[in-house]
Amino acid sequence: MNMVFPSREFDDSVAAVCHGLASVEQMRSLHELLRASPAARDEYLLRVELHAGLASDPDLFASASAEATDTEVASFRSRSTGNFVSLTKHTPKQRQMVTWAISLAACFLILAAAGLNWFRHRSSRQPTSMAVAVLSYAVKAQWASAADARAVGGALEPGWLRLKSGLVQVTFYSGARMAIEGPAQVQLISPGDAFCNSGRVMAEVPPQARGFSVESPQMKVTDLGTEFGLDVNATASAVHVFNGNVAYQVASAMNQNLKAGEASVVDQAGVTRLISANPEAFANLFDLQRKWQAILARRYEDWRTANARRNQDPSLLARFDFEDLTASDWTLHNVAADGSRVPDGAIIGCQVTEGRWPGKPALAFRSPSDRVRFSVPGEFRALTFSAWVNVQGLDRQFNSLFMCDGFDAGKIHWQICNDGALDLGVQGQRVHDVQIFMSPAVVGFNQFGQWLHLAAVVDGEHRQVVHYVNGVAVSRHALTLPPPYRLGAGELGNWNPGEFPNKLPFLIRHFSGAMDEFAIFNRALSDAEILKLYSDGKPEPDF
Amino acid sequence: MSMSSDFRPLSGDVAAAQQRFLALFLRSEREIFRYVAALVPSVIETEEIVQQTAITLWEKFDAYDPAKPFTPWACRFALNKTRQWIERRQRWQALLTEGLAEELARRREELRPEWERRFAQLEGCVAKLPDDERAVVEGYYYRRSRIEALAGESGRTVEATYKMLQRIRRVLKHCIENAEQMGEAT
Numbered sequence: 230m231n232m233v234f235p236s237r238e239f240d241d242s243v244a245a246v247c248h249g250l251a252s253v254e255q256m257r258s259l260h261e262l263l264r265a266s267p268a269a270r271d272e273y274l275l276r277v278e279l280h281a282g283l284a285s286d287p288d289l290f291a292s293a294s295a296e297a298t299d300t301e302v303a304s305f306r307s308r309s310t311g312n313f314v315s316l317t318k319h320t321p322k323q324r325q326m327v328t329w330a331i332s333l334a335a336c337f338l339i340l341a342a343a344g345l346n347w348f349r350h351r352s353s354r355q356p357t358s359m360a361v362a363v364l365s366y367a368v369k370a371q372w373a374s375a376a377d378a379r380a381v382g383g384a385l386e387p388g389w390l391r392l393k394s395g396l397v398q399v400t401f402y403s404g405a406r407m408a409i410e411g412p413a414q415v416q417l418i419s420p421g422d423a424f425c426n427s428g429r430v431m432a433e434v435p436p437q438a439r440g441f442s443v444e445s446p447q448m449k450v451t452d453l454g455t456e457f458g459l460d461v462n463a464t465a466s467a468v469h470v471f472n473g474n475v476a477y478q479v480a481s482a483m484n485q486n487l488k489a490g491e492a493s494v495v496d497q498a499g500v501t502r503l504i505s506a507n508p509e510a511f512a513n514l515f516d517l518q519r520k521w522q523a524i525l526a527r528r529y530e531d532w533r534t535a536n537a538r539r540n541q542d543p544s545l546l547a548r549f550d551f552e553d554l555t556a557s558d559w560t561l562h563n564v565a566a567d568g569s570r571v572p573d574g575a576i577i578g579c580q581v582t583e584g585r586w587p588g589k590p591a592l593a594f595r596s597p598s599d600r601v602r603f604s605v606p607g608e609f610r611a612l613t614f615s616a617w618v619n620v621q622g623l624d625r626q627f628n629s630l631f632m633c634d635g636f637d638a639g640k641i642h643w644q645i646c647n648d649g650a651l652d653l654g655v656q657g658q659r660v661h662d663v664q665i666f667m668s669p670a671v672v673g674f675n676q677f678g679q680w681l682h683l684a685a686v687v688d689g690e691h692r693q694v695v696h697y698v699n700g701v702a703v704s705r706h707a708l709t710l711p712p713p714y715r716l717g718a719g720e721l722g723n724w725n726p727g728e729f730p731n732k733l734p735f736l737i738r739h740f741s742g743a744m745d746e747f748a749i750f751n752r753a754l755s756d757a758e759i760l761k762l763y764s765d766g767k768p769e770p771d772f
Numbered sequence: 773m774s775m776s777s778d779f780r781p782l783s784g785d786v787a788a789a790q791q792r793f794l795a796l797f798l799r800s801e802r803e804i805f806r807y808v809a810a811l812v813p814s815v816i817e818t819e820e821i822v823q824q825t826a827i828t829l830w831e832k833f834d835a836y837d838p839a840k841p842f843t844p845w846a847c848r849f850a851l852n853k854t855r856q857w858i859e860r861r862q863r864w865q866a867l868l869t870e871g872l873a874e875e876l877a878r879r880r881e882e883l884r885p886e887w888e889r890r891f892a893q894l895e896g897c898v899a900k901l902p903d904d905e906r907a908v909v910e911g912y913y914y915r916r917s918r919i920e921a922l923a924g925e926s927g928r929t930v931e932a933t934y935k936m937l938q939r940i941r942r943v944l945k946h947c948i949e950n951a952e953q954m955g956e957a958t
Contacts, residue, residue, distance in 0.1 A: 270879060
């Protein structure tokens with residue numbers, strides 16, 4: 230069969246080749262034609278070039294999306310394919326084509342590092358490297374012996390808590406809170422589970438700690454998003470569900486579910502009896518919980534008060550407090566008093582979740598499309614970044630905290646490597662000028678699920694970069710690249726991987742976890758000021 | 773040298789090298805993509821070849837001479853990857869056998885200077901498309917939506933959506949050619 234040019238058949242075959250739909254027969258005919266006819270060949274190349282141009286040049290579509298209104302953004306988002314929707318006000322030509330490949334570096338880095346990760350020297354500022362929980366609160370607590378005594382505010386390693394009388398509250402590093410009423414013997418096993426040999430405990434499990442489990446001699450109770458009590462004595466265990474659902478398992482039997490208001494008693498022989506939940510039996514623990522809630526509410530209030538002052542700082546370019554997050558509003562408000570320099574951020578994807586305190590909103594970043602986009606115009610001689618984050622895991626080779634788009638001169642990338650090192654990169658004037666400042670590994674399993682304060686100072690004056698965790702400097706580095714530094718368009722929790730869509734998972738570097746505060750200052754904050762940021766925002770009070 | 777056996781120490785130097793590599797690669801990526809697409813135009817396959825090329829480029833980055841331009845260096849590897857891709861696929865062999873791949877790559881280089889002004893008009897031409905057509909073209913090329921999803925969104929059949937893309941490309945080709953001529957007239 231001979232194909233001629235020009236012809237309908239030629240048109241259709243070229244289109245089929247572009248769409249990846251051409252049959253072997255079509256390919257053969259086209260082959261013969263292209264070999265025989267230089268005109269057909271030139272036309273073929275032009276059409277393919279047009280097709281390839283459309284597929285490789287996001288700027289062609291940038292002008293359309295740059296004009297998108299908030300409503301359009303929201304609708305874009307609702308049928309999101311995981312791709313980035315541009316919100317920048319830049320003209321298309323200004324926009325760097327930032328592709329999936331940016332994240333390649335991360336991939337390689339981590340492939341190389343994978344074998345080394347957990348053998349790395351642990352930072353010496355982690356005295357509680359084995360700890361799974363903290364003793365957050367106690368009322369008239371009498372411990373079984375002097376050796377069993379635990380201090381409020383102290384980290385708890387896996388092991389037994391033996392309480393003679395009184396009430397204590399343990400906050401697991403998974404975020405689960407457990408109130409214990411003495412006499413009780415509770416063994417802490419990991420951030421996600423415990424064993425109650427005797428006594429009365431009540432667990433309150435926020436969404437991020439779902440799956441938290443407590444075992445007794447008779448049963449294992451697994452939270453499915455709840456508040457439940459467990460009453461364990463010498464002859465039986467009873468689980469009472471006050472909120473949500475739990476699954477419980479007796480011996481090797483199948484899991485059974487209990488809803489709010491239900492309870493189940495299991496005796497030594499494994500016989501199960503369903504009854505109604507009895508909150509009165511846990512009255513003391515509810516009372517403890519109420520007091521603890523009041524303490525947290527006061528911390529939350531103190532933080533707000535401190536912020537009212539902080540927002541007035543003229544060096545504060547942007548502060549997102551994540552306070553007025555509602556499901557219908559995809560805007561993250563810049564609450565800095567002089568906030569006009571940095572427009573509000575646009576939330577793309579993400580879910581609203583609980584922050585450092587009950588009732589404090591936060592944004593959860595889970596999927597590769599989750600991000601907050603905003604733009605910081607201007608040039609700076611120094612910058613300080615501050616964020617409160619709850620890291621769920623370091624799933625990606627690089628996990629973005631705040632990343633500028635692209636690699637333009639002066640741009641900054643702030644992220645966590647998957648080995649737990651904080652990483653701040655500064656791009657110099659030329660492609661080959663780049664400095665990457667990595668802290669020791671400071672974010673690991675023991676930090677997952679906890680609220681952490683992370684900060685980084687880029688000081689062009691004294692030419693240094695400093696990484697901070699919970700108010701303490703963890704590493705200082707000499708900065709050779711001179712100011713000015715620039716930020717421009719950037720993202721919280723992601724790195725603009727969607728403009729050139731990709732399908733390979735390793736090309737993605739989104740953050741897994743939650744964030745409930747973020748700030749940028751246009752000066753280098755001192756060690757003391759960073760410590761104050763931490764102490765003002767620390768979730769639990771000092772005792 | 774395979775990546776998995778290449779246990780380089782994790783250090784700022786390596787990260788910096790990667791960032792340099794990426795900055796260079798990103799600037800060349802569109803070029804590499806189009807270079808590959810001239811031979812294997814199916815977008816999903818082009819992407820795959822470019823990604824494989826990127827990995828090879830990084831593996832060979834030590835051998836790259838920064839005094840020389842990056843794109844031609846990168847395109848040599850891209851051509852190899854594309855050849856391997858074609859060799860393993862009967863359909864592409866049927867099209868590109870008997871030296872046609874090399875001939876297309878060579879001819880494209882000759883034509884590119886002529887095309888430059890024409891393709892500069894493309895952005896304006898895309899912007900002039902009616903909304904429904906721009907939505908389809910944006911969905912297919914920019915958002916990389918599945919064709920079934922695009923068909924569903926616009927209430928067309930899959931077949932009709934492919935035809936529509938073909939028609940839009942024809943419109944765009946006329947547009948860039950006319951715009952170029954108009955440009956020459958003034």
